[in-house]
Amino acid sequence: MRKSPIRLETERLILRPFSLADADEMYNNWGGDPEVTRYMFHDAAASAGEARARIRGWMLTCGSDDLNIWNYLAVINRAGNSQIGAVFYARTNIDARSAEIGYELGKEWWRQGFATEALRTLLGYLFNVKRLNRITGVHDTRNPHSGAVMLKCGMHLEGTMRCERLLKGELIDRSHYAILADDYFRQVTSQKT
Secondary structure (H helix, E strand, O other): OOOOOOOEEOOOEEEEEOOHHHHHHHHHHHHOOOOOOOOOOOOOOOOHHHHHHHHHHHHHHOOOOOEOOOEEEEEEEOOOOEEEEEEEEEEEEOOOOEEEEEEEEOHHHOOOOHHHHHHHHHHHHHHHOOOOOEEEEEEEOOOHHHHHHHHHOOOEEEEEEEEEEEEOOEEEEEEEEEEEHHHHHHHHHHHHO
């Protein structure tokens, strides 16, 4: 499987593959914060060394089109050139050309539009470059801000599954969102006019 480098840029952000040099900043800015990972299935990294080990795994899979392999991209804030989080996706069905997305951001950058900007950029890449047809995302219902990000990016709430998954010892409800390529391109066209 040949991997091509991914580098996506917006006015405020750069999305790019992780490198091992990112470990300390990841740990200090977001990856080591239990509040950031509170609604994620993984825990906060316990050390910069653990962050480095995670990044090593992400580096091996970035750019993969294999099913259910998560592709992680670092979210870099151009102001200060600081790493503020990650966006990620995994192919879920090759025949349906679908994928699932996710994101994590350090607390310092919450509620400033960075997650929306990063996700919108990732959606553009997945629809325009990867030529996907359907992209989904889910969030723990106790974290409504995550759903707000998906809605701002044009995703539609498809429903909430009660007691769907076990998260850190507790059964949780999760809301499911999706956007189709037709929806995405219609939005892009209407924004240009």
